[in-house]
Amino acid sequence: MGSGPRAVAHGMQNMDALRALLAERADGDVVAWADHAEVMRRFGLDCPSAEEAILSAGFLPARYRRNRQTISTELQLRLHRSTVAVVGCGGLGGYVIEELARLGIGRLVAIDPDAFEEHNLNRQLLSSPAAIGQSKAQAAERRVADINPGIVVRPVEVAFSPETAADSFGGVDVVVDAADSVPIRLQLADACSQLKIPLVHGAIAGWYGQVCTVMPGDETLRHLYGRGSEPKGVEVVLGNPSFTPAVVASFEAAEVCKILLEQGCLLRNQILVIDLLHMEVDHIRF
């Protein structure tokens, strides 16, 4: 169609027709899934484009009704127009992806080179006995398609590396650390700093976890991982029960939301250190 005056006029006509349709069918300003599907059919749009159109017209897809009043329709549109990369689709990543998809982040980049193994089943939300041997990144794409088809997922089945960062993170607004190694995390922090993208860090071990937000130029992960001489931490001894990644991932998802909406207080130049065994949270401020 292009972007000349005729295309713009056509687009405006379509928007008027869309608004008329939604005004006729919406419950107040809330659009039910059946009507979202009608928008797709009538205007020849895929689901994500229909979601964009509905939000742009000032209406709210009913699935997000319970995001109110925390997130306005205007801010829901901002989330829909955002892109978040999640590095790792395992323990942390599975929960992060689930929560960001339900939140309404419009584009997710799901990065993980691995396939599911049996020992993932105790905690990895995307795993199941049937999924053993299957790609974690592709599982993320399938899960999101299942729970929120208005979201576009780009699965990347190549491990994060400094060489692939620029390509993987092109157009990305926030990167989420759901990795499982210290060296990868330090490389990730450097890459995000160079690319000027905020990074939400999370890590887990046994009953314990930590989370913070790293803005470009911040040295927080260097503080956390000191000499970075060991590839792994106490998780080698403690393992990872189901609830710890869920807790830390939820903190990460909340940080992502606040970064995108420019609201609230970020864990920047701070670390939240979580001890689920003793039910203690230490908020370390630098």
Place this chain on the structure above:
Amino acid sequence: MEITVRLYLTFRTGRFRVETRECPAGATAAGVARDLEIRDADIGMVLVNDRQAELEQQLLPGDTLSLFPVVGGG
């Protein structure tokens, strides 16, 4: 000299959360960790008076040393 040591997460097991201790003048963070039988390689973050520090940093009387283990799972 007297310093305060704060231990976090797994470092607390079999030790303490916070304790005021005597240590020799000129002691380093590494030396205190060694006395507590905390392995160098297990230490992630080191704070002295809530500021990031290196293990080799010499401590002063009244300092608070915080030691965190490496948490790297995901």
